[in-house]
Amino acid sequence: MGSGASKKSPTQPTGNQSTPRAPTTANRRAEFQEVEVRAPGNGRPANMSSRNNESFRDQKSPADTAGQRNRYGRHATSSGAPNSLQHGQSGAATTRSSPMRRNDLQDENVTFETFTHNNGREFICANRNGIRYYLDDWHSKDWQPFPERWYSEGKLSPLDDNYNTSKNSSQNNLGGAGGKQERDDREGFLTHPRRGRIETYLMVEKRYVHYFFDRTSGKWLHLPIGWELHHELVKQMVDYVEEALPNWKDRADILALLRVCNYSPDECIGTYLLLEGDEWLKPKRTSKDAEADENKDHKIEELTQKLKNLESELELERKARLEAEKQLQELRGNIRVFCRPRRDDRAQSCLKFPSDQDIWVTNSDGARKTFTFDKVYTLEATQEQIFADTQPIVTSCVDGYNVCLLAYGQTGSGKTFTMMGPENNPGINIRAISELLKICEERRETKTYTLKISMVEIYNETVQDLLTDDAKTLEIQIIGNIVKIPNITEVPVNHVKDIKRVMQQGDSNRKTASTKMNSSSSRSHLVLMLTVEGEDKVTGAISKGVLTLCDLAGSERISKSEATGQRLVEAAAINKSLSALGQVFSALRESQLHIPYRNSKLTQILKPCLGGDAKACLFVNVSPDASNFPETCNTLEFGSNARQVALGQAKQNIQRKPGFPQR
Ligand SMILES: Nc1ncnc2c1ncn2[C@@H]1O[C@H](COP(=O)(O)OP(=O)(O)OP(=O)(O)O)[C@@H](O)[C@H]1O
DSSP: OOSSOOOOOTTOOSTTSOOOOOOOHHHHHHHHHHOOOBOTTTSSBOOTTOOOHHHHHHOOOHHHHTTOOOGGGOOOOOSOOOOOOOOOHHHHHHSOOOHHHHHHHHSTTEEEEEEEETTSOEEEEEEETTEEEEEOOTTOOSEEEOOGGGGGTEEEEEOOHHHHSOGGGHHHHOOOTTOOOOOOTTEEEEEETTTEEEEEEEEESSSEEEEEEETTTTEEEEOOHHHHTTOHHHHHHHHHHHHHSTTOOOHHHHHHHHHHTTTOHHHHHHHHHHHHOGGGGSOOOOHHHHHHHHHHHHHHHHHHHHHHHHHHHHHHHHHHHHHHHHHHHHHHOBOEEEEEEOOOSSSOBOEEOSSSSEEEEEOTTOOEEEEEOSEEOOTTOOHHHHHHHHHHHHHGGGGTOOEEEEEEESTTSSHHHHHTOOTTSOOHHHHHHHHHHHHHHHTTTTEEEEEEEEEEEEETTEEEESSSTTOOEEOOEEETTEEEOTTOOOEEOOSHHHHHHHHHHHHHHHHHHHHHTTOOGGGSEEEEEEEEEEEETTTOEEEEEEEEEEEOOOOOOHHHHTOOHHHHHHHHHHHHHHHHHHHHHHHHHTTOSOOOGGGSHHHHHHHHHHSSSSEEEEEEEEOOBGGGHHHHHHHHHHHHHHHTOBOOSOOOOEEEOTTOOOO
8 A cells, every 4th residue: 555644553552563554535536546456465456356375374474574474364352343434424425325325424423333234244334313224235226125024034233433433533543644555365355246445454352343434434344254255364264264165155154254263264174173173175076087087987998898798799799609519419410418526625535636537547456447428517516617517508498398307326425415506506406597587588579488496306106296285196197298297386587586495485385395204305206396487479389398307316326325114115116217218218219110218217207308309418416435336337327327318409499379370
């Protein structure tokens, strides 16, 4: 500031600190042209648009130069209301204002007050002869009559007496006219849309309170928040807080807290963090961040698309491979035989695996036998690997093929583990049905599928329905090549959870039946049949495939089990049925005219699967334990025999739906 009287802060205890001046009429006009918001104390105008904290922090007041800390224009005065700060009365009288108000406000009897509404807003009020007016908002130029209802909606507090005292006394506080002005970073101005340039001054009371000089009245009035937000110095403080707490968007709210915190942005931030927690510590996102995020999103999108393409390529390859294997299987037409040894870390293993198709069995004398199968697994083979190899055969069921998977081996060799598996590591049964459900779902747009499941147990040559609670015994009817089991329970399966439920029901009925019959599960054959009927929505073709999953009873010899009584009867029945199965394989292998399916219930039920147009897969499960050498050899010989069987090319069971238009 150039000309004008030197100012003294009302609270200024020493001559070193600058104070606001009450402008005279003459000097005020000149000052208004000159006053700018300056970087406190450094003599340069502050960079109004800068949101740079550092430049903000670096601003120094004259007090700083005198060795005192003075951030954001605050001076080190400790307490006390400001002394009289009135500017020249005459200067105010000559400035623009509403004619009516100007006269009113110059009245000696006008006192000024602050009204704080319960909703947090503050207004300047003027009380003239008991009639109150208030200044509405930033855009208002008029004093409005004070609403009656506000008396009950807020609080009126008189401005400090000092501000309502004689307007003339201000002259006493002026510094020497024409004397050199010390810069005072507490003063500034606002440019009001209607009132024009308004001087402001950050005054020190017990805490700092921001006032503006009202030319009309010639008084310093409390600066409303809405106005104060336009003050450059305050704006910088709010910017600083906003930058530190990017989620706190309400600038008026920030300023309100700044006021409470005595215009200390750091204290304001600290208070807010204390109240609101770490949420506010999130760094403010810059346009660079946004751009980086956008690039990242773009990259993720690209990679996701790439992954999708690769996945669909992989899926196509997988389907092509399955199709090729299916065709190969159809051409070969024989029973595929897989050998799976049970994992047993304690056993002295008599097994060796020279290749993935050969297995060596060595007895205690060192004599070795070699067997060859379509696949020989090692002890470490997982359930996933086992299922993957049967998948092409299993899935052909949806295309109308009859498919049969059997597990053969002595008790404890891992048949149930391979077929059913534990709950957390399911075997072929659950995986196969889940896969079929998945394929049916994938084809839903062109085909409608119905899946039904039945579960029976063959014990002592009786067939027991396991999906009914009344232990129903079933008969098997063979008419030509067709095998029927009247009254067998068929449960629809739509979801994987249905499979588990049905399996549990079957398993619990099997246990009950076993107890009633005094048998154990290994003494009976478990046969699970899943019928998959499909109808092509376009051609009307109806396909029907049956997937038969069979966990056979233990194949150990009677002599070894030393069975007597009931056990002997059981063993005889098992022997009979397993022998019948062997005979069927032999007859098929030799292409005999008569295949002895009728020799046991097991072979009767399995007839559609072994009858020439089906696909079959036999697991021979063996124990690695050297003490089981004879049983292991028997099992492997059974498997070798079965592998010689040529079932002929598998056929699809597809019919055209009657009445459906020929295409
Ligand atoms: N590959 C394997 N890995 C780990 N444990 C296995 C494996 N195969 C079998 N077992 C375990 O060996 C034990 C016997 O297996 P499992 O019950 O499947 O034999 P099984 O041939 O079905 O017998 P049974 O004829 O009496 O029904 C079970 O505890 C099973 O969990």
